Amino acid sequence: MAIRTPLSLDRIEAAAHLVDPAFRDTPQFADESLSRRLGRETFLKIETLNPIRSFKGRGADFLLRQTGETRAIVCASAGNFGQAVAYTARQRGLTVRVFAAAGANRAKIARMRELGARVVVGGDDFDGAKQAALDYARGRADCVFVEDGHEPLLAEGAGTIGVELSSLRLDTLLVPVGNGALVSGVGAWLKADSPETRIVGVCAAGAPAMAHSWRSGRPVSTSAVRTIADGLAVRVPVPAAVAWMTEVVDDMVLVDDAQILAALRMLRDELGMIVEPAAAVGVAALAHHQIPGARVGTVLTGANFAPDLLAAL
Numbered sequence: 001m002a003i004r005t006p007l008s009l010d011r012i013e014a015a016a017h018l019v020d021p022a023f024r025d026t027p028q029f030a031d032e033s034l035s036r037r038l039g040r041e042t043f044l045k046i047e048t049l050n051p052i053r054s055f056k057g058r059g060a061d062f063l064l065r066q067t068g069e070t071r072a073i074v075c076a077s078a079g080n081f082g083q084a085v086a087y088t089a090r091q092r093g094l095t096v097r098v099f100a101a102a103g104a105n106r107a108k109i110a111r112m113r114e115l116g117a118r119v120v121v122g123g124d125d126f127d128g129a130k131q132a133a134l135d136y137a138r139g140r141a142d143c144v145f146v147e148d149g150h151e152p153l154l155a156e157g158a159g160t161i162g163v164e165l166s167s168l169r170l171d172t173l174l175v176p177v178g179n180g181a182l183v184s185g186v187g188a189w190l191k192a193d194s195p196e197t198r199i200v201g202v203c204a205a206g207a208p209a210m211a212h213s214w215r216s217g218r219p220v221s222t223s224a225v226r227t228i229a230d231g232l233a234v235r236v237p238v239p240a241a242v243a244w245m246t247e248v249v250d251d252m253v254l255v256d257d258a259q260i261l262a263a264l265r266m267l268r269d270e271l272g273m274i275v276e277p278a279a280a281v282g283v284a285a286l287a288h289h290q291i292p293g294a295r296v297g298t299v300l301t302g303a304n305f306a307p308d309l310l311a312a313l
Contacts (some may be wrong), residue, residue, distance in 0.1 A: 002255050003115050005153055006188070006247065007152055007156055007159065007184060007185060007188045007189065007243065007244055008152070008156060008169050009189065009192055010057075011062075011066075011152075011153070011156045012156045012159040012160060012162070012163065012185065012188065012300050013163065014187050015058070015062040015156055015157050015159065015160045016160045016163040016164075018044070018062060018065055019057075019058050019061050019065075019157060019160055020061045020088075021058065021063050022050050022051055022057065022281070023055070023057040023058045023061060023305070024058070024160065024164075025164060025168040026045060026046050026047055026049065026050075026161075026164070027044075027045075027046040027049070027164060027165070028043055028044065028045045028046070028164065028168065028297075029042075029043065029044065030042060030043045030148055031044060031270060031271055033053060033181060033270040033271075034266065034267075034270040034283075035099055037266060037270060038283070038286045039289060040077075040079050040286075040293065040295070041200060041293050041294060041295045041296070041298055042283075042296055042297065042298075043044025043165075043168055043170065043296070043297035043298075044058040044097075044271075044297065044298060044299075044300055045161060045165060045298070045299040046271075046273075046299065046300050047088075047161070047279075047300055047301050047302065048275060048279070048300060048302060048303035051087055052080065052083040052084055052111075053080075053083075053302055053303045053304050054080040054083070054084065054086050054215065054301060054302030054304060054305075055126055055158060055161060055182065055299065055301050055302065056080045056081050056083065056084035056142075056148075056158075057084045057087060057088065057117070057301075058157040058158050058161070059084070059148070059153065059154035059155065059156070059158045059181065059185075060081070060084035060087070060088040060089075060154065060157070061084075061088045061157065062153055062156060062157030063088075063093055063140045063146070063151060063153040063154055063157065063174075064089065064094075064159075066153050067153070068272075068282075069094065069144060070094070071075060071094075071142055071143050071144045072094060072095040072096070072097065072142055072143040072144070073085055073089055073094060073095070073097070073106065073143065073144060073146055074096075074097045074098075074099070074133050074136055074137040074143050074144065074145045074146070075096070075097075075098055075099070075125075075133060075147070075148070076098070076099045076100070076126065076129045076130035076132070076133040076147075076243070076249075077098050077099075077100060077102070077108075077112070077129075077148075077232060077275065078101070078104060078105070078108065078111065078126050078178075078230045078231050079104060079105050079107075079108025079111070079112065079143065079231070079304055080108065080301075080302050080304055081148045081194065081233055082096075082098035082100065082108070082117055083108065083111055083114040083115055083117075083145065083208045084119035084306070085098070085117070086098070086112055086115035086116055087114075089215055090115060090116045094157065095116075095118070095169070096116065096117040096118065097117070097118045097119075097133075097136070098112055098117045098118070098119050099119075099120045099129040099130065099132045099133035099136070099144070100112075100119055100120070100121050100122065100123075100126075100129050100135075101106075101121070101123045101125050101126050101128060101129045101161070102121055102122055102123060102124065103121075103125070104121065104126075105126070105127075105304065105305075105306045106259070106305060107304060107305070107306055108230075108306075108307065109121065110223075110301045120132070120136075121140045124191075124237070124268070125224075125225060125233065125235055125237040126225075126233055126234065127234070127235045129153045130147070131234075133145060140262065147238065148179050148181055149178075149179030149180050149181045149237075149238035149240065149241040150240045150241070151237050152240075152294075154181050155180075155181040155182070155184045155185035155188075155241070155244065156188075157185070158181055158185040158186065159184075159185025159186055159188055159189045160183045160185075161182070161185070161186050161299060162185065162186035162187070162188070162189030162190045163189055163193075165186070165190065165194075165297065166189065166190060166193045166194045167252065168295075168297060169194055169196065169197070169295070170194070170293070170295055170296060171195045171196070171197065171198065171292065171293025171295045171296060172197065172198040172199075172200055172291055172292055172293035172296045172297075173186070173197055173198070173199055173200070173201070173297050173299075174200045174202050174230075174263050174272045174281075174282035174285050174286065174291065174296065174297070174298040175199065175201055175202065175203075175282065175296065175298070175299055176202055176229075176231070176232060176233050176278050176279065176282060176298075176299065176301050177201040177203050177211070177232065177245075177252070178210075178232045178233075178234055178278065179210075179211045179234055179237075179238055179241055180201075180210055180237070180238065180242065180245050181198065181241060182242030182299070182301065183245060183248070183249060184208060184241055184244035184245055184248060184249075186199070187199040187244075187245070187247075187248030187249055188244070188248050190246070190248075191247075191248050194247050198251070198292060198293065199215065199248055199249050199250050199251075199284070200249070200250060200251045200252070200253060200291060201245065201249050201251070201253075202252070202253055202255060202281040202284070202298075203232060203250045203252060203253075203254050203255075204225075204227035204228075204232045204233070204254070204255065204256075204257070204260070204277075204278075204281065204295075205227070205230075205231040205254040205255060205256040205257075206225055206226040206227030206231050206233075206256070206257065207222070207223065207226075207227045207233045207235070207296050208231070208254055209221055209222045209225075209234050209235055209236065209237050209305030210237055210241075210242070210245070210252070210296070211252040211254055212235055213237045213242045213245075213254045214242065214245050214246060214249055215252065217242075217244065217246050218239075218241050219236075219237040219238075219239050220237065221235060221236045221237065222234075222235050224297050227257060227260075227277075228257045228260060228261070228277045228309075228312075229257075229260055229276075229277040229281060230277070230278065230306075231274075231276060231277075231278030231279075231301070231302060232278045233282065236287060237252075253285050253289045255281050255284040255285055255288060255289075257286040258275075259287065259288050260277050260281060261277075261312060261313070262282055262284065262287065263276065263280040263281070263283040263308075264280045264282035264313055265313055266283060266287070267280060267283060267300075268313060273300070273303075274303065274305065274310070274313070275300050275301075275302065275303045275305065276301075276302050276304055276305040276306075276309070277302055277305070277309070278302065279299075279300045279301045279303065280300070282299065283298060284297075286298070288305045
């Protein structure tokens, strides 16, 4: 699928009406108890109450609606994107092959298989699995490789979150950054519709490649990743996403695993919610960084946590 840049506000607006209602118009509210703990009015966008428990369905659904793809789909995933592709492809009678790292979350692998995906496990990390997916798809006319962070339609589908958040007129929005599609899509919309809103990306300290890339304005890979936030464990940035981010992100911060665990406990204790580590990094950043703004928000991106997370909490 050919890349088209920059991201299109018209397509984001179209996606806000076209994406499967199961993924749209998710709850967004300020919790008084959490706001008190964090010292400012804090809004949460809840992206966990849908058939795949993550925001990824927005982009996957919009992609397949817009392309009308008829070939088998090949992708790499830490788990959530693979579930989204499997869910939306199954509705259209398409087959999906997902490549996942050897250390991937076993619960996510099981859910991808439940949704009908053929999951191939191998590679030292996510980027190793992505290379295996590319190698498999190369030269096969009967399948197409779909890369999250490269395909604009995926970022534009995720950008519908920005459409829904724009009415809040936040001072600052903190967005978890894995491959960069979410922060790019949301940022593109908000920079046009709510320009007063500051966009802050949040990476795991053990996977800082996207933060380094944003600061340098070009893709900067790292030799390894080590974080409990598997959804953010990117070692090799996608050039397209880095280019998108440089246009819409105002700052990038890092949070370590201890800070992520503290944020997970805060969400558990104040809201009765257990989310996956990647979803909590915005709250972690609010608790441990000097983030500007009296009216702030973050996106709780998913709740496909590994079973051992409960013991860690």
